[in-house]
Structure formats: structure tokens, C-alpha cells
Amino acid sequence: MELEGKIAVVTGVSKGIGLATVQALLAKGMKVAGWGRTAPDLQHENFSFFECDVRYPESVQRAFDQTITQLGIHVSVLVNNAGLGIAGKLDEISVDDWQLMFDTNVNGVFYASRLVLPEMKEQEEGHIVNISSIAGTTGVELMSGYCGSKHAVRGISHALYKEVRDYGVKVTCIYPGSVQTNFFDNIEGVTVSSNMMRPEDIAYTILHVLESHPNYHHVDIEVRPLMPKGKRQK
Template identity: 60%
Template sequence: MKLENKVAIVTGVSKGIGLATVKMLLERGCKVAGWGRTSPDLSDDNFHFYKTDVRNIEEVNKAYEATVQDLGENIAILVNNAGLGYEGGIENLDPALWRQMFETNVDGIFYCSRLVIPNMKSNDEGHIINISSIAGNTGIPNMSAYCATKHAVTGLSHSMYKELRNFGIKVTCIYPGSVKTNFFDKIDSVEVNDGMMMPEDIASTIIHCLETQANYHHVDIEVRPLKPKR
């Protein structure tokens, strides 16, 4: 896909992978709608921020309506990046945190994707990128709820790509290992360090997927730091 003048929606844009992705899309001439709970420190004529909690379907619907009004309905790219995780053993995790993770990490992808698909089908072009985690491929002690959400993202992504591929729509699921972001602020067992990947690394992978020719489709991409610090 040629990115110049394409309209993209990116969720979870306040910082980290989302913000890095927005910046790279803007550099390539995209018009970007950023959906998130907090506005990023970013000013660009082609960037439009819409305050949105992807857990709330009404907020998502309103953000979509505003995006279409401002940027048009031909949205070619959706990056489902919004996500969060909490640490806790299966027997003592607060059920409210369980629900929050599923509502954000899984429901949010459904709420956002369902809105952009009809016009992508009409245009025979579109790319939906779901940001999962290596937790979507394996179990991690004391992260069972988070792993469950990311395994759900894997199943959702695979089903989506098989449903949509014949309509010219790509669905790619990316599974990062540790990335140096604020994700780990609430994960006491992990200390953020320079051995982790950077948000720009993941953003560059997203851009690579988007820029491939129409009949070339990345389904799953797992990325990890080469020499992680222990």
C-alpha cells in the first residue's frame, strides 16, 4: 500500500508504540486519527486526536463518526494498539482487573474493527494491525489474565484475516517481546531496561507490513530483543 494521503486510525496514541506509529505514518504523508484516553504531545496538521476509551462502545462510535466527518469514510488503516496488563496469580487477581483487561485488549479490537471494515470492503483495500504480545503465544506465570486476552487476540486476528482476505483487507497480528514503554509501570516483577526493544522498532515493523504490495500478506510477526537483560 502506498501510504501518502491514506487515512489511518491508531488507538492508544498517548505514548509508546502508538505514538511512535503515528509519527512514522505522518512522515509518510498519512492523515492520522489518534484515539486514546490522553492526548499525546504532538502537533501536526495531519494529526487529529479524539478522546476515546476503547472499552466503551459508545465512545468508540462517537470517535468514528467524528473521524469520518473530519477525514472522510475511506479509512485504509487501523492499528489496534490500545492495551494494558496487570500482574497477579489466578486465585488472587481482582476480577475487576480481569474484566478491564478483556474489555480493553479484546473488546476494543472488536468495537474498532467492525466500524472500518464495511468501507474497506467497498474499496477492496484495507489493513488492520492488531498489537498482541508474546503472551499471545505462551503462558507466563502470574500473568494468566493478560495471556488469556492476548491468546484471544490471536484467535480473533486469525479469524478476521480469513474472513476478510478475499475483500482485499489484510489483518496482521504482531507479537512483541519486551518493549521499553510505560506498560511495565504496574508490573513489579519486570524492571524497564535498555535491553528491551524501543517503540520505534515496533512502529517500523508496522510500517513495513503496511507498505507491502497488495497480494503479499504478513499474518503473524513475532519480534523480540536479541540480547534482553535479565
């Protein structure tokens, strides 16, 4: 897809992967709508922030309506990035925390995608990128809720791409390993380090899939740090 001049929506833009993705898309000449609960520290003539909590369909609808009013009717790119993880044993994690993860990580993907798809299908062009996790391909001890939500993102992505591929619309699911973000702030035993991937690495991957030939479709992309524990000691 040629990106310059087109509209992208990115969720969860306050920092980390979301903010890095916004910056990468702006560098390509896109008009970017950032949806999130907190505005990023970013000023750019082609960036607009719309307050949005993806857990709530009415909040997503309001952000979408504001985006269309201010930027234009055809959203070409949606990056479903908003997400969070809460650690805990399945029989000890609270119902509220469980629902928070699924409302954010799963329902948010549905609420946003359903709004941009009709115009994408009409235009026969569009790309939805869903940020899952390595936890969406395997099980991780003490992360059953997060794993379950990210497995759901994988299933939604796989089903959706088969629904919309004949309209010329792409759906890509990306499964990052550890990234240098605030995701680990509330997870005991894990410290962010330079051995993790950088947010901009994921952003560059997103750019790569967006700019591919119209008939070339990345369905799943798994990315990991090459040396998660650093260089071996000689």
C-alpha cells in the same frame, strides 16, 4: 499499500508504541486519527486526536463518527494498539482487573474493527494491524488474564483475515517481546531498560507490513530484543 494521503486510525496514542506509530505514519504522509483517553504531546497538521475509551462501544462509535466527519469516509489503516496488563495469581486477581484487561485488549479490537471493515471491503483495500504480545503465544506465570486476552487477539486476527482476504483486506497480528514502554510501571520485578526493544522498532515493523505488495500478506510477526539481558560478559 501506498500510504500517502490516506487515513489511519491508531488506538492508545498517548505514548509508547501508539505514539511512535502515529509519528511513523505521519512521516509517510498519512492523515492520522489518534484515539485514546489521553492526548499525546504531538502537534502536526495531519494529526487529529479524538478522545476514546475502547472499553465502551459508544465511545468508539463517537470517535469513529468524528474521524469520518473531519478526515474522510475511507479509513485505510487501523492499528489496534490500546492495551494493558495487570499481574496477579488467577485466584487472587480482582474481577474488575480481569474485566478491565478483556474489555480493553479484546473488546476494543472488536469495537474498532467492525466499524472500519465495511468501507475497507467496499474499497477492496485496507489493513488492520492488531498488537498482541509474546504473551499471546505462550503462558506467563502471574499473567493469566493478560495472556488470555492476548491469545484472544491472536484468535480474532486469524479468523478475521480469513473472512476478509478475498476483499483485498489484510489483517496482521504482531507479537512483541519486551518494549521500552510504561507497560511495566505496575508490574513488580521488571524494570524498563535499554536492552528492551524501542517503540519505534515496532512502528517500523508496522510500516513494513503496510507497504507490502497487495498480494503479499504478513499474518503473524513475532519480534523480540536480540539481547534481552545485554551483551554477555567476557
